[in-house]
Amino acid sequence: DNGTGTVVVTRPKTVAKRPNLYRVLLLNDDYTPMEFVIHVVESFFQKNREEATRIMLHVHHHGVGECGIYSYEVAETKVTQVMDFARKHQHPLQCVMEKK
Numbered sequence: 767d768n769g770t771g772t773v774v775v776t777r778p779k780t781v782a783k784r785p786n787l788y789r790v791l792l793l794n795d796d797y798t799p800m801e802f803v804i805h806v807v808e809s810f811f812q813k814n815r816e817e818a819t820r821i822m823l824h825v826h827h828h829g830v831g832e833c834g835i836y837s838y839e840v841a842e843t844k845v846t847q848v849m850d851f852a853r854k855h856q857h858p859l860q861c862v863m864e865k866k
């Protein structure tokens with residue numbers, strides 16, 4: 767009752783929902799040099815050399831590995847940047863995103 771005899775019912779305007787997150791993955795291939803992959807992980811995913819090397823070796827041994835988890839827009843940008851950079855250097859490196 768707000769003094770006018772009218773009952774005012776309010777609902778929360780927004781209800782918190784989990785943000786949609788996407789994993790950005792690198793795929794193994796037989797041709798892209800290890801050093802190139804380390805450079806990609808360092809420069810596009812803000813990892814230090816040690817962590818970038820660990821990720822590269824994980825992909826090399828397991829076929830696929832995670833470089834980071836981002837919003838849809840950021841993940842898409844990373845994939846495009848990596849694919850463009852690999853193509854420019856004529857390496858077959860593949861980068862993909864998947865919903866978490």
Ligand code: TYC
Binds near residue numbers: 794797798860
């Ligand atoms: N398998 C590659 C080699 O032996 C190295 C490599 C690692 C390539 C990770 C791609 O995402 C990759 N030169």
